[in-house]
Every structure is written in C-alpha cells, then in structure tokens.
Ligand code: PRT
C-alpha cells in the first residue's frame with residue numbers, strides 16, 4: 215500500500231482526532247509523549263506531532279501528505295496552497311472580538327489597539343469594516359492584554375466563554391465559527407490519489423456517523 219503521513223497537533227485536536235484515527239485503525243502505536251514521528255497501528259500510516267500553527271506548513275511543503283488543523287490557523291496561514299476536502303466538525307469554537315466590559319468600542323473615530331495571535335485575520339476583518347486599528351501580535355494569553363492596558367480589544371478563540379468572563383471581558387462580535395479541517399498536500403493528492411481518496415471517504419463516513427449518532431451531534 216501507499217505510505218501516508220498525517221500531521222496533527224497535541225492537545226485539543228489530537229484528543230478529538232484520536233477516536234477517528236482509532237476507528238480507522240490508525241491510532242498511535244508508539245509513545246506520543248516523547249516521539250514526534252509516531253507509527254500508527256496501520257503500518258502504512260505515520261503521524262507527525264507538530265505545533266498547531268505549523269500543520270499547514272508541513273502539509274504545504276509535502277513533509278506530511280495530510281493534516282488536521284483548525285480553520286483559524288488555516289485562515290491565518292492562507293489556505294490556497296492546500297486542499298481542504300473535509301470539515302471534521304471537531305475542536306469547535308468561534309473567533310471573536312472581545313473588549314473590557316467598560317472599555318472603549320470601535321466607533322470609527324478612535325484608532326483602537328487590538329491584541330491577537332491572528333494579525334492577518336484581524337487586519338482583514340477591521341479593514342472590511344473600514345475601522346482603523348493598530349494590531350499587536352501576541353503568541354498567547356491574549357485575555358490579559360486589555361486588563362493591563364496593552365490593548366483595547368482582543369481577537370481570540372472562544373468556546374464556552376468562561377475565560378473571557380473570568381478576565382472581565384465581553385464578546386462584542388463574532389468573526390467566524392471554527393472547526394478542524396482535513397487538509398491535503400496538492401502534489402500528494404495527485405501522486406497518492408487512490409490512497410488519499412480512500413482515506414478521505416473513510417473519514418467522511420465516520421464524521422457523518424458521528425453527526426447522526428444521538429447525543430454525539432455537534
Ligand atoms: O497551545 P499551543 O500554543 O501549542 O498551540 P495552540 O494554542 O494553537 O493549540 P491548541 O491545542 O490550544 O488549539 C488548537 C486548536 O484548537 C485551535 O487552533 C482551534 O482551532 C481549536 N480550539 C477549539 C481552541 C479552542 N477551541 C479554545 N477554546 N483553541 C484554543 N482555545 C482557547 C482560547 O484561545 C481561549 O484562551 O481556550 C480559551 C477559551 O476557551 P473558553 O472555553 O473559556 O471560551
């Protein structure tokens with residue numbers, strides 16, 4: 215059979231992809247706490263454990279044939295160099311603009327500062343609305359920025375909303391809904407077409423089954 219490599223990140227995405235991999239007999243057959251390249255129970259499939267934001271890069275350059283990545287990361291990376299054949303419906307959240315409860319709001323006059331790990335999405339979002347903002351790139355803990363006066367607004371992922379609430383922030387706008395996607399290297403899609411199409415079909419069937427199973431709908 216054709217050898218396939220799948221890139222994915224630890225944490226949320228790994229945890230939610232694992233049942234899918236297990237159902238296809240592709241769950242890790244090695245120490246995922248130490249190894250960065252892990253064999254799977256299917257000898258033709260190996261898994262690469264990389265940073266969430268690096269998944270598109272591994273797949274784009276063909277270091278991995280496929281990847282599992284959040285739509286947020288994909289939008290920030292610019293997805294045109296990859297195929298995105300499947301919405302896996304996992305690691306669900308939304309990308310939102312949040313502000314201090316009593317802080318300033320965009321008013322078309324003041325140039326507000328926005329802290330985010332998504333400068334590209336943020337730039338496009340405010341440009342489309344004709345709002346002038348100053349973007350401050352952070353790598354994490356965005357919720358802190360408004361509290362210490364580093365920024366007026368943040369653009370960050372929200373799932374339950376409890377992190378915002380705990381930090382005295384409120385969601386003022388939803389930019390988009392986010393789920394994880396299966397992405398495919400464009401050359402691999404040609405060279406390994408049969409193997410990849412088979413895998414996509416198997417995963418799609420699982421995702422569909424998960425949606426229709428009572429109580430599992432997301
Ligand atoms: O952590 P690391 O820097 O290595 O990478 P990462 O933060 O990119 O990875 P990880 O595993 O945290 O997130 C991977 C992907 O999971 C993201 O790219 C999203 O597509 C998806 N995802 C889904 C989330 C969330 N839900 C989520 N709630 N990623 C992050 N969060 C964080 C959010 O940033 C905020 O700090 O959880 C907090 C909010 O959660 P609530 O429930 O309090 O609203």
Ligand code: MG
Pocket residue numbers: none
């Ligand atoms: Mg994280």
